[in-house]
Amino acid sequence: MHIVVCIKQVPDSAQIRVHPVTNTIMRQGVPAIINPYDLFALEEALRLKDQHGGTVTVITMGPPQAEAALRKALSFGADDAILITDRAFAGADTLATSFALASAIRQIQKNMPVDMVFTGKQTIDGDTAQVGPGVAKRLDMQLLTYVSKVVSVKPDKAEIVVERRAEGGVQVLKTRLPCLVTVLDGNNQMRFANMPNMFRAARHPLKRWSREEAGIVDEDIAKIGLKGSPTVVSKVFAPTPKSERAEMIAVESGDPKDLAVTVLAKMFTRFPAVEKEIAKRAQ
Amino acid sequence: MSEKFDAIVVGAGPSGNAAAYTLAKSGLKVLQMERGEYAGSKNVQGAILYADALEKMIPDFRDDAPLERHIIEQRMWVMDDDSFVGTHYRSDGFNKEPFNRYTIIRAQFDKWFSAKVQEAGALVICETTVTDLLRDESNRVVGVQVDRDGGSIYADVVILADGVNSLLARKAGFHPELEPKNVALAVKEIHFMPQETLQERFNIGEEEGVVIELFGKITQGMMGTGFLYTNKESIAVGVGCMLSDFKEQKTTPYALLEQMKNHPSIKPLLAGGEMKEYTAHLIPEGGYKTIPKLYGDGWLIVGDSGMFVNAVHREGSNLAMTTGRIAAETVIDLVKEGKAMTAANLSIYRSRLDGSFVMKDLKKYQEMPEIFDANRQFFTIYPELVNRSAHHMLHVDGVDKKTKEREIFSSFRAKRSLFGLMGDAYKLWRAFR
Numbered sequence: 001m002h003i004v005v006c007i008k009q010v011p012d013s014a015q016i017r018v019h020p021v022t023n024t025i026m027r028q029g030v031p032a033i034i035n036p037y038d039l040f041a042l043e044e045a046l047r048l049k050d051q052h053g054g055t056v057t058v059i060t061m062g063p064p065q066a067e068a069a070l071r072k073a074l075s076f077g078a079d080d081a082i083l084i085t086d087r088a089f090a091g092a093d094t095l096a097t098s099f100a101l102a103s104a105i106r107q108i109q110k111n112m113p114v115d116m117v118f119t120g121k122q123t124i125d126g127d128t129a130q131v132g133p134g135v136a137k138r139l140d141m142q143l144l145t146y147v148s149k150v151v152s153v154k155p156d157k158a159e160i161v162v163e164r165r166a167e168g169g170v171q172v173l174k175t176r177l178p179c180l181v182t183v184l185d186g187n188n189q190m191r192f193a194n195m196p197n198m199f200r201a202a203r204h205p206l207k208r209w210s211r212e213e214a215g216i217v218d219e220d221i222a223k224i225g226l227k228g229s230p231t232v233v234s235k236v237f238a239p240t241p242k243s244e245r246a247e248m249i250a251v252e253s254g255d256p257k258d259l260a261v262t263v264l265a266k267m268f269t270r271f272p273a274v275e276k277e278i279a280k281r282a283q
Numbered sequence: 284m285s286e287k288f289d290a291i292v293v294g295a296g297p298s299g300n301a302a303a304y305t306l307a308k309s310g311l312k313v314l315q316m317e318r319g320e321y322a323g324s325k326n327v328q329g330a331i332l333y334a335d336a337l338e339k340m341i342p343d344f345r346d347d348a349p350l351e352r353h354i355i356e357q358r359m360w361v362m363d364d365d366s367f368v369g370t371h372y373r374s375d376g377f378n379k380e381p382f383n384r385y386t387i388i389r390a391q392f393d394k395w396f397s398a399k400v401q402e403a404g405a406l407v408i409c410e411t412t413v414t415d416l417l418r419d420e421s422n423r424v425v426g427v428q429v430d431r432d433g434g435s436i437y438a439d440v441v442i443l444a445d446g447v448n449s450l451l452a453r454k455a456g457f458h459p460e461l462e463p464k465n466v467a468l469a470v471k472e473i474h475f476m477p478q479e480t481l482q483e484r485f486n487i488g489e490e491e492g493v494v495i496e497l498f499g500k501i502t503q504g505m506m507g508t509g510f511l512y513t514n515k516e517s518i519a520v521g522v523g524c525m526l527s528d529f530k531e532q533k534t535t536p537y538a539l540l541e542q543m544k545n546h547p548s549i550k551p552l553l554a555g556g557e558m559k560e561y562t563a564h565l566i567p568e569g570g571y572k573t574i575p576k577l578y579g580d581g582w583l584i585v586g587d588s589g590m591f592v593n594a595v596h597r598e599g600s601n602l603a604m605t606t607g608r609i610a611a612e613t614v615i616d617l618v619k620e621g622k623a624m625t626a627a628n629l630s631i632y633r634s635r636l637d638g639s640f641v642m643k644d645l646k647k648y649q650e651m652p653e654i655f656d657a658n659r660q661f662f663t664i665y666p667e668l669v670n671r672s673a674h675h676m677l678h679v680d681g682v683d684k685k686t687k688e689r690e691i692f693s694s695f696r697a698k699r700s701l702f703g704l705m706g707d708a709y710k711l712w713r714a715f716r
């Protein structure tokens with residue numbers, strides 16, 4: 001059984017720190033992590049490997065730094081890793097990304113047939129959830145999205161059963177292999193790598209594939225990277241908060257009693273009903 | 284199957300990287316462990332890089348190391364509440380290559396250094412914490428235990444480069460518990476601004492940089508100093524005081540830094556900048572007298588873990604690199620001579636350090652921490668007196684200069700007796716001798 005897991009390196013939004021005094025956000029040095037959903041996908045794949053044996057190959061399309069994400073995946077137990085990296089891929093949207101990934105997976109299949117492709121449900125930076133379905137379509141694979149759990153795989157029958165989270169409940173779905181699964185934050189938790197795997201990951205000869213090695217011929221160059229990307233992000237901005245802003249109340253004396261009186265007076269003018277209610281209860 | 288190496292280095296700060304680089308370069312089989320996400324992810328520094336210590340290992344480091352600016356001007360400001368008296372030393376001599384001191388951003392620099400370590404052939408494993416040292420029946424250190432399954436790893440020698448808070452050294456009993464009076468707690472922020480603004484503000488060119496050392500009332504009577512360095516398009520500003528002082532005064536370091544940044548002489552330098560990084564870290568400042576035992580059967584201690592910081596000159600990373608390199612060279616020589624990593628053989632490390640600037644400098648200032656600790660007037664009364672005297676002399680108001688001089692002198696006498704003044708002069712001389 002051979003499972004290919006697609007992972008993407010994203011900025012760790014959880015590690016953006018806030019200054020204790022000024023409350024400003026500090027973006028400097030925010031580390032890159034593996035997209036959290038992709039870790040769930042990888043863990044599901046590794047569990048299947050634990051049960052049935054087989055091979056797990058991780059791939060990512062990204063800049064040279066994405067090597068760190070692949071090495072980490074290797075330390076968790078993936079058998080092989082391929083970094084698809086080429087200037088020609090820069091600026092890819094979901095269309096171009098899925099074209100390139102599908103082409104790379106076809107190349108992988110030439111060496112060893114692929115039974116399943118796992119991706120995350122979506123990324124935490126692009127958030128489109130389109131790459132998985134895009135790859136499935138191009139590879140003409142069965143597609144299972146929003147999967148919270150792989151219930152069983154029967155390699156001899158080329159069959160997979162999963163739980164899929166849908167509105168109003170959980171669907172149990174069965175389909176045939178080969179199949180692409182997009183994985184939700186489900187029941188599993190990524191294992192803690194053991195030391196022998198840490199050593200193996202650090203020493204593993206990583207494969208780096210250029211455009212040609214990923215099987216993209218010259219005629220298709222307009223289907224990858226910026227050229228192959230009809231989507232343009234024209235602007236990125238933080239929406240203005242809708243709620244009213246907090247008001248600073250200045251108290252001259254700094255005496256707690258004065259402070260309480262001022263705050264209450266302010267509150268009562270703004271919400272007369274509150275004052276009435278308190279007065280009523282006090283009686 | 285557990286792995287076996289010639290040497291294991293714990294920590295990927297400047298000391299660990301220097302040790303691992305030197306060892307790997309000589310062809311030894313080296314493993315380096317770092318608990319952080321990557322080398323530099325946990326590291327904090329002002330930061331001034333002193334070229335010399337790095338040059339001794341990587342002569343051509345300037346070709347690709349991430350350097351911000353070379354320093355051409357050093358300012359020393361003695362601060363009162365709303366003024367300072369200062370000295371500036373600026374020289375075009377500092378513009379002659381090879382440059383001697385640079386500002387750096389540690390996270391980037393450590394990453395670069397770590398890449399060199401890996402190129403040299405060391406195996407570097409991050410996100411892995413060494414939890415214990417492994418010993419044999421004779422209590423010799425024979426490897427490390429890490430926080431992962433299958434985590435017993437063996438080596439002929441273990442180099443502890445795990446920084447100021449060396450839990451390993453303490454657990455192993457190599458090192459007494461850190462005392463709050465021997466460590467400073469420092470906080471630092473980085474404020475970003477356009478390169479042109481920064482250069483205009485400090486009167487410097489494209490690559491040139493300025494260091495400001497701050498001393499006096501900014502530390503509110505606590506023993507410590509502040510600093511401000513120019514990076515390429517940001518300013519590092521920070522302050523550090525002894526941990527024991529923070530505890531006693533119930534002040535927090537960031538409140539102190541906030542106040543320092545609002546000093547009327549500092550505020551305009553930071554104006555308009557966008558603060559993007561805030562970090563706090565300990566600095567071992569106990570000096571020579573607090574240096575622990577540095578070697579034993581199968582182990583060596585380098586860098587902050589060995590209390591190698593020259594607080595007076597704010598040198599730490601260079602001592603870290605130098606001790607790391609010398610420890611590695613000691614190991615390399617023993618391997619060449621076919622000798623075992625026993626305490627007796629590794630003791631050359633200590634004697635080599637004694638012969639180097641590291642121990643000589645630390646020895647020179649060994650009385651310093653105690654003298655300043657016992658004489659807080661150096662942080663309060665004197666900065667105030669010096670500033671007010673300057674103000675008095677420069678304020679033109681019809682009073683003749685002779686009278687002004689007399690008034691200044693009596694203001695000193697009023698705060699400190701003549702005996703006190705002479706005593707302080709002697710103490711200062713002794714501290715810096």
Ligand SMILES: Cc1cc2nc3c(=O)[nH]c(=O)nc-3n(C[C@H](O)[C@H](O)[C@H](O)COP(=O)(O)OP(=O)(O)OC[C@H]3O[C@@H](n4cnc5c(N)ncnc54)[C@H](O)[C@@H]3O)c2cc1C
Pocket residue numbers: 006007008035037038059060061062091092093094095097101118119120121122123125126127128129130131132229230231232233236
């Ligand atoms: C700030 C910002 C600016 C952007 N600017 C542009 C722009 O100007 N033009 C443009 O066309 N696009 C732009 N993008 C889109 C961007 O490149 C997409 O992030 C990318 O195409 C993948 O889409 P996604 O992240 O939404 O993935 P999703 O479809 O949400 O990902 C689903 C799953 O697919 C897999 N996957 C996704 N990407 C990869 C990959 N590279 N390698 C391996 N597996 C992968 C993972 O398993 C992932 O969990 C921008 C994105 C951001 C955040």
Ligand SMILES: Cc1cc2nc3c(=O)[nH]c(=O)nc-3n(C[C@H](O)[C@H](O)[C@H](O)COP(=O)(O)OP(=O)(O)OC[C@H]3O[C@@H](n4cnc5c(N)ncnc54)[C@H](O)[C@@H]3O)c2cc1C
Pocket residue numbers: 293294295296297298299300316317318319322323325326327328329330331332333411412413414444445446447450451469470471521523563564565566585586587588591592597598599600601603
């Ligand atoms: C605010 C500030 C400003 C400074 N300014 C300067 C300056 O301008 N110039 C200068 O030269 N020096 C300066 N210093 C001092 C300098 O930063 C230190 O002396 C230097 O970093 C010491 O290097 P080191 O390698 O010994 O320790 P560190 O740099 O602290 O590195 C130790 C490493 O070991 C890792 N580690 C710890 N325990 C374990 C474990 N159990 N397992 C695995 N890994 C572990 C840590 O994660 C860390 O990466 C400054 C320090 C501070 C705090």
